[in-house]
Amino acid sequence: MNKYHLEETEFTPEIVFDPDKCEFSFKGVSRPEDVIKFYEPAIDWLKEFDAYITTSTKEKYNANALKVIFHLSYFNSSSSKMLLQILEIIKKIQIDGLDISIDWFYDENDEQMYDDGMDLSETIDIPFNYYSV
Amino acid sequence: MPERETILFYQGPFNFEIIGHLLNSLKDETESRKISLPMYKKILSVMIEALENVFKYSEFFENENELFPDYYPKFLLQGLNNEYFVTTSNPILNKDIERLSEHIKTINSLDREGLRQMFRNTLTNGKFSSKGGAGLGFIEMAKVSGEDIDFSFSPINELFSYYTCKINIAANSTNFES
Numbered sequence: 346m347n348k349y350h351l352e353e354t355e356f357t358p359e360i361v362f363d364p365d366k367c368e369f370s371f372k373g374v375s376r377p378e379d380v381i382k383f384y385e386p387a388i389d390w391l392k393e394f395d396a397y398i399t400t401s402t403k404e405k406y407n408a409n410a411l412k413v414i415f416h417l418s419y420f421n422s423s424s425s426k427m428l429l430q431i432l433e434i435i436k437k438i439q440i441d442g443l444d445i446s447i448d449w450f451y452d453e454n455d456e457q458m459y460d461d462g463m464d465l466s467e468t469i470d471i472p473f474n475y476y477s478v
Numbered sequence: 479m480p481e482r483e484t485i486l487f488y489q490g491p492f493n494f495e496i497i498g499h500l501l502n503s504l505k506d507e508t509e510s511r512k513i514s515l516p517m518y519k520k521i522l523s524v525m526i527e528a529l530e531n532v533f534k535y536s537e538f539f540e541n542e543n544e545l546f547p548d549y550y551p552k553f554l555l556q557g558l559n560n561e562y563f564v565t566t567s568n569p570i571l572n573k574d575i576e577r578l579s580e581h582i583k584t585i586n587s588l589d590r591e592g593l594r595q596m597f598r599n600t601l602t603n604g605k606f607s608s609k610g611g612a613g614l615g616f617i618e619m620a621k622v623s624g625e626d627i628d629f630s631f632s633p634i635n636e637l638f639s640y641y642t643c644k645i646n647i648a649a650n651s652t653n654f655e656s
Contacts, residue, residue, distance in 0.1 A: 378494045422614035468598045
């Protein structure tokens, strides 16, 4: 599948889904004017990726676990709902057979961002790895 | 008694650009006042949720010309020592007052763990409103503030009231403040 790449803006994060590198990442700020419209294409891409998982692709991706990286400096509450939808698809990808690790980066002293990661992790019931940077 | 200092004030029509402008002004003020990162993030969270609440609700009154300029939405950020106060005011349909009051009262009745639970439940089960609101804004503000949300309504006419919402942000408002 082709890579998905969205540039960062003042209000929206950089989103990169790179199947060849086995790495999906979200970086920056998230408070889009229309949160549903902003995240819909990324969600569609992930659903397509999930449908694309077959025995042969499983072998390819499981050679290196698929890494999902969140390094957000801020996201508003409506974005958290979209992030949960994204995590639901990632969970489905995991159930469908891919090894996945989720890394949650937060700036040193930004305990609120750590807390937000805990909220999402516990809601979706997948453990995150936390890194203070 | 020492008086609160006004840090930011805006009254007028609300849109996405105005919110961006106010958030940039907060960043400038944070630098010049040397506000700590944890406090800046708390103010930022509360400000964004409060401003987006006003913005998302504003479609219900944007064509009600008789409300303006007197009842244009307002935003105020004040500070005193290491405590900050966010106040927003905007017209609200009288028919929405009860629903909003009940929502805030429920939030005010919860402790930190209760708020966390409500946040997670709403995250999982809540539906987006037509304007893209997720029903999480007040819960998020209460989580950050750690204090009750103060709210009041002052009647404008038979259709509208002017709604004011106040949130305090103290340095020790969460367990994590360094």
